[in-house]
Amino acid sequence: METTTTRVLVKRYSPPQPSPYFQSFELPFSNDMTVLDLLTKIKENEDGSLTFRSSCRMGMCGSCAMTVNGKPVLTCQTYAKDVVKENKPMLVEPLRNFPVIKDLIVDIGDVFEKMRSTMPYVERMEKKAIADGTYKQSSKERKKLEKTSQCIKCMICYSACPVYGYEKDFIGPAAAALAERYNQDSHESAEHKNERMNTITSEKGVWKCSFVGECSSACPKRVDPAQALQRLKIMGSLHIAKEVTKKIINKP
Amino acid sequence: MSSFNTDIAIIGGGGAGLRAAIAAAEENPELSVLLISKVYPVRSHTVSAEGGIAGVMSEDDSHEKHCFDTIRGSDYLADQDAVEFFVNEAPKEIIQLEHWGCPWSREENGDVAVRAFGGMSTKRTVYAADKTGFYMLHSLFERSLKYPNIKRLDEYFVTKLVTDFDSTGGETNNEKRAEAMPSEKHTEAENISAKTPRVIGCIAMNLQTGELVSISAKTTILATGGAGKVYSFTTNALIKTGDGMALAYKAGAELKDMEFVQFHPTGLPRTGILITEGARGEGGYLLNNLGERFMERYLPNKMELGPRDIISRSIMSEIKAGRGFSGPYGEYVHLDIRHLGEEKINEKLPLVREMSLDFAGVDPINEPIPVMPVVHYSMGGVATNVNAKSSLKGLFAAGETACVSINGANRLGSNSLAECLVFGARAGLECAKECKSSKLIHVSARELADEENRIAELLQRTGSKTVATVKTKLQEIMQKHAGIERDHEGLVIGLNQILSLKRELKNIELGDKAKLFNTELTGYLELENMFVIAEAILRSALDRKESRGSHTRSDFTERNDEEFLHHTHVLQDQKATMSLSRKPVTITKWKPQPRVY
Numbered sequence A: 001m002e003t004t005t006t007r008v009l010v011k012r013y014s015p016p017q018p019s020p021y022f023q024s025f026e027l028p029f030s031n032d033m034t035v036l037d038l039l040t041k042i043k044e045n046e047d048g049s050l051t052f053r054s055s056c057r058m059g060m061c062g063s064c065a066m067t068v069n070g071k072p073v074l075t076c077q078t079y080a081k082d083v084v085k086e087n088k089p090m091l092v093e094p095l096r097n098f099p100v101i102k103d104l105i106v107d108i109g110d111v112f113e114k115m116r117s118t119m120p121y122v123e124r125m126e127k128k129a130i131a132d133g134t135y136k137q138s139s140k141e142r143k144k145l146e147k148t149s150q151c152i153k154c155m156i157c158y159s160a161c162p163v164y165g166y167e168k169d170f171i172g173p174a175a176a177a178l179a180e181r182y183n184q185d186s187h188e189s190a191e192h193k194n195e196r197m198n199t200i201t202s203e204k205g206v207w208k209c210s211f212v213g214e215c216s217s218a219c220p221k222r223v224d225p226a227q228a229l230q231r232l233k234i235m236g237s238l239h240i241a242k243e244v245t246k247k248i249i250n251k252p
Numbered sequence B: 001m002s003s004f005n006t007d008i009a010i011i012g013g014g015g016a017g018l019r020a021a022i023a024a025a026e027e028n029p030e031l032s033v034l035l036i037s038k039v040y041p042v043r044s045h046t047v048s049a050e051g052g053i054a055g056v057m058s059e060d061d062s063h064e065k066h067c068f069d070t071i072r073g074s075d076y077l078a079d080q081d082a083v084e085f086f087v088n089e090a091p092k093e094i095i096q097l098e099h100w101g102c103p104w105s106r107e108e109n110g111d112v113a114v115r116a117f118g119g120m121s122t123k124r125t126v127y128a129a130d131k132t133g134f135y136m137l138h139s140l141f142e143r144s145l146k147y148p149n150i151k152r153l154d155e156y157f158v159t160k161l162v163t164d165f166d167s168t169g170g171e172t173n174n175e176k177r178a179e180a181m182p183s184e185k186h187t188e189a190e191n192i193s194a195k196t197p198r199v200i201g202c203i204a205m206n207l208q209t210g211e212l213v214s215i216s217a218k219t220t221i222l223a224t225g226g227a228g229k230v231y232s233f234t235t236n237a238l239i240k241t242g243d244g245m246a247l248a249y250k251a252g253a254e255l256k257d258m259e260f261v262q263f264h265p266t267g268l269p270r271t272g273i274l275i276t277e278g279a280r281g282e283g284g285y286l287l288n289n290l291g292e293r294f295m296e297r298y299l300p301n302k303m304e305l306g307p308r309d310i311i312s313r314s315i316m317s318e319i320k321a322g323r324g325f326s327g328p329y330g331e332y333v334h335l336d337i338r339h340l341g342e343e344k345i346n347e348k349l350p351l352v353r354e355m356s357l358d359f360a361g362v363d364p365i366n367e368p369i370p371v372m373p374v375v376h377y378s379m380g381g382v383a384t385n386v387n388a389k390s391s392l393k394g395l396f397a398a399g400e401t402a403c404v405s406i407n408g409a410n411r412l413g414s415n416s417l418a419e420c421l422v423f424g425a426r427a428g429l430e431c432a433k434e435c436k437s438s439k440l441i442h443v444s445a446r447e448l449a450d451e452e453n454r455i456a457e458l459l460q461r462t463g464s465k466t467v468a469t470v471k472t473k474l475q476e477i478m479q480k481h482a483g484i485e486r487d488h489e490g491l492v493i494g495l496n497q498i499l500s501l502k503r504e505l506k507n508i509e510l511g512d513k514a515k516l517f518n519t520e521l522t523g524y525l526e527l528e529n530m531f532v533i534a535e536a537i538l539r540s541a542l543d544r545k546e547s548r549g550s551h552t553r554s555d556f557t558e559r560n561d562e563e564f565l566h567h568t569h570v571l572q573d574q575k576a577t578m579s580l581s582r583k584p585v586t587i588t589k590w591k592p593q594p595r596v597y
């Protein structure tokens, strides 16, 4: 197979080093090689200390998200031929907006905590025993989860989000999509939805989203978190209005 | 913090590990459950499972049929008591996940949908489009966030299981083990005798800091997945290096049926990325270079929906007969789903389309997909009983890393996700029960210090080999000598090569000497584990002088029930070498018969 040579600039950082630097590698690649393949080659043949996450190499596990030529992508799905520009080196950096642990590995623990705060599980109104079998769900109801349930938690949307960059309290795209996924579930109880909306409409919540939609354009799984955020804002306003009314009515 | 105490330590955050954690946490909210995983749980390889999960869900199906299909599929090597338990529990688990919100695909009437799968006599595979494992894993993970008593150690790599033998000092472990070695006359209950070691916890490395921690646990569950990475051409993720099996073996537990490695018929050339059996379940054809549906020749009654071992061998026969296609990455055949039409492909098999487009540059709506047999699943693993108990006290195992065995010599597609749930839950409940009566024994500081020294030595070591070169060599040897077709000579060569390559471990110098997130170091530790797995596969395969299920010997082409209707167990003996023994297969009502379809 035909090969081309490219220069790859990889951002390196390993504490206690004071600051990151770029390391340059020159290497051949063929048309069927991904950016992850290139990084693996570098690690195996050139510099074993280059550190990055990867696992399934089929775009499902979400480990290998990085910034390539300025854009957050899954490197196992990004072909080198598509990102190599003539005479320009390929730039590989860690995801933005996260603290860097080492080289291309960032600390994503914060988002997992945000996800926990959305209570991402169904609490059914009436509980069936296992012996009584499954619940019904129409294709139409199932379709409502179609987009939001595709999230692989790869963190690309947080890297693309201009707000999360400076406002770490913002719930952010993927966690919002997760909340919306469970809000939309035809099996979810009104009570649990209410509880979820309480967290989401809290101070931090969804309000900070500025609707630039970068998250949705970057998402490799077409989850459309921007739309989820928008819906949550509308639902959130209604929810707050309802809660206020409830309080007024309940006043002795 | 450098030490943790917990009631239950679960190593592995895939389908089996998460299910175990939730089962234990629900059973007793007072229990502390610690889930340890070398990757974030949602990165586990369960995420890649595509086609579906098997369970008797419809009225025209029956437990009897699912049992028989599984047992026949296993080439009569499955333990039938385990299969009966499994078949009975699987639908409950599928329903349980639905109650928790897992979005299974639906029929028109709103019921959970089922599709056809290889070796299953009726439609009984529940699915969520063709991302079943993804939906299952994320649903379990999200659900696990509900329980405050489940704590996680994400990106912690377990380097060692600790037993009370290790911690008491005095006699050497191997002497103790020698005494504890079960003699042939013992029954299973006696085997787990007072003299068997008890697993009291483990040592793990916090990858994000490089620090080693000790974890003391009343009970430990291994849910570390399979070992496909010991081969060079596999559907498996990079993390599937058989760690759990090797950890168990080194602690003195028995491994079982390691010779049985499943080759999936339809992997994409070069990457080995899987095209799900669901593609054939929905009606896809396998075609040779003459455009023939060649399964007509081998399995006319089942055609493309035969069990995997038979289909993979048929593909190899076509290729040998010159009826394959050749490409830069070897010979292949075609999987054709064009006749299903764009709408059905997009609705039922979106991932098949995505994978073909992304990784083979083929749009299956317009072109057939190139496919070849690829290493996929480890039937063997840590020997467990129906209660997910290993041969060591305090140690349980579930999921692909365990061998109960419901899969015998050949697993049926879609049984393994169900296995993860059924035996994951079982392990969680059994541990919860055992925790009531067992005491916590602390992993000693000396134990931790020993492991720290071992790691420090590895970081300092100099040598001429790299992790990558030795790993690649190991994979090539296995691919060549322990593949779809094996024979005595090849296996002997393979074993000798593996044993001599193993000596090269000492010559490996790590390409990274830092403490922090050292993936060279974890790569090395995984490689050590891979040597255990490779040796176990080769030795077990040599011992089985017959062809059964996935294990095909060109020098012994028939199944031989007289001599080989038994499980192969391997154990580390007193000289720290691998010894083999044979254990009976549990037969309840399905007497072995010729495997005809």
Ligand SMILES: Cc1cc2nc3c(=O)[nH]c(=O)nc-3n(C[C@H](O)[C@H](O)[C@H](O)COP(=O)(O)OP(=O)(O)OC[C@H]3O[C@@H](n4cnc5c(N)ncnc54)[C@H](O)[C@@H]3O)c2cc1C
Pocket (backbone or CB within 6 Å): B011, B012, B013, B014, B015, B016, B017, B036, B037, B038, B039, B040, B041, B044, B045, B046, B047, B048, B049, B050, B051, B052, B053, B054, B132, B133, B156, B157, B158, B159, B223, B224, B225, B226, B235, B236, B237, B239, B240, B243, B244, B274, B276, B376, B377, B398, B399, B400, B401, B413, B414, B415, B416, B417, B418, B420
């Ligand atoms: C591409 C593909 C498609 C498949 N499709 C299907 C299907 O459609 N239906 C079906 O039934 N089966 C399918 N299978 C098989 C099935 O997916 C697996 O058998 C199953 O998911 C294994 O789950 P598990 O929980 O045992 O392990 P895994 O999901 O592999 O998880 C292992 C866990 O152990 C952890 N771990 C491992 N080693 C260590 C260590 N040293 N320290 C700490 N943690 C560790 C990992 O971090 C991970 O969390 C498929 C398999 C593949 C490869």
